[in-house]
Amino acid sequence: MLQVGLTHFLTLSAILFSLGVYGVVTRKNAVMVLMGIELILNSANINFIAFARFGNFGYSGQIAALFVIILAAAEAAIALAIVLNIYKTFANVNVDEIDHLKD
């Protein structure tokens, strides 16, 4: 039987991290970019919990993950407020079209 170990979790988090970075780099819609950032944060969460579970580091990893979840929610709230403001001003949320500040 396949034993799920640390390597599996780390592979999963590496895939999530790469997908997150890919999303941030390629997506034009600001909301999609923010979703990419959420993927990065959650890949770190998986790392924290997997390391705490398999490394016998106690509960510090789980606690870190809890903090990160709360922070991600706060960040999403502020980010969406700013994106909403952008939509009101520019009538779109495409990050590559909002570039009036240029030299």
Next chain:
Amino acid sequence: MANLYQSLELIRPEIILSIALLVLVTCDLIFHKNKKYIPYIALGGLLLTGIFVIANSGASGFAFIQSELMGKIGLLAIDNFGTYFKALIIITSILIVFFSFSSEEIQKITDRIGEYYALIFGMILGMFFIVSSVDLILIYLSLELMSLSSYVLAGFTKLRDRNSEAALKYLIFGAISSGLMLFGISLVYGLTGSTNLYVINMMLQSPNANLFTLAFANILIFAGIGYKISSAPFHFWTPDVYEGAPITITAYLSVASKAAGFALLIRFIKTTYVSFVDPVGNWQLLPVFDWKSVLIVISILTMTLGNFSALWQNNLKRMLAFSSIAHAGYLLLGLVVFSNGGMLAILIYFAIYLLMNLGAFLIVMLIANKTGSEDIDDYNGLGHSSPYIGIAMVIFLISLTGLPPTAGFIGKLYLFIALVDAKMITVAIIALLNSVVSLYYYVRVVKHMYLVKPEKEAPAVIPNLSDKILLTVLVAPVLLLGVYFQPLVDWAKSSLEVLGLM
């Protein structure tokens, strides 16, 4: 329990700051008809915090003890180094409150002034925790506390399109770099089993960790810090955000949040990657990651990019943004020598940078209040029509270049002394050449103020009495520290102590 009381005693400035934040929010709710007094409440809170910061100087110890391992190690390290940066942050904040009094942009949003100051207090609280935290999770949390407030502040006025754009750019770059930093932190946690910098240092003394993963994690963590200090590969947000944000916030970001970033970087490297400090004051780096080469490349890249991009800027705010990138490069040079002399140079340079950079932004703000723009063509002939502003601007720009007899020269002098002491002559020469390049774009502003004839009669910018006092408060120390800098050097010397390292 005794531990808790001791910890609370050590973080009195932070407690006062939190109480002031709550009072501010409550007053904003109660007196929603008349918000005239809100700025004074903010000012009072800041002054009180400042008093407690001064009272805390000399105090040292860990707050919130986590483990009894190798002595007592806590979440926060209260030491003179942190107190120095806290003092700089409080001075900047008080000046920014005065800036806000005379800024037209901020005067237009008096109905939301309570939120404005509450967010600034949130930023200060985050920065206070950053400069003294020694736990990676707490570092991440306080970094986010500071960032989340500043994202909102960057687009706070909503008077022009560029405000919203600045907020969006700041948010996206900030969220990405803090996400990368968090991933790096999770890797370090996996490699060492702890998030406490001292425990990590102990684990790295006998490295059996995968050094490649550690290097990857370090680069990711540097992404988070480098974003805050706007160093080279992570500086792209700086010009846009500095141009788009309300000018009080631009000035604040360029000084206070950079101070917090540098304090964090120094503390992170010194407590995590230095094995011991030898009697001469040189830091012996652990052989696990070559911070020295990485930081040399980054600092040279930062100042060169900053200086050369500033050459073509016609918007003064944008030019000062690039100049602040260049200054981040100079400040990083103080770190790459990895000695107490270099750290002393950073501390001195930062105090001086605070005065001259805020002064330059204050003048840009006063002129923008009158003309409504920061374009360099609007500065034509201003030196003749408004002599006091013209002379003050010349002094600030000379100081930013680093020429005597201003304070900027003293800052650069200590940096170069540290570099020459460490026998890094090539780097010193590159930095010197960069200063020469920076002379061009600083003097260009002076040229426009004094030598270019305005097409139409320039409106005289006559500062009122309070602005004049504020300007004098910034000009006087820039001149004074250029000739009589011993008190500052003594203060910086007494602030070199970083807790826990012999």
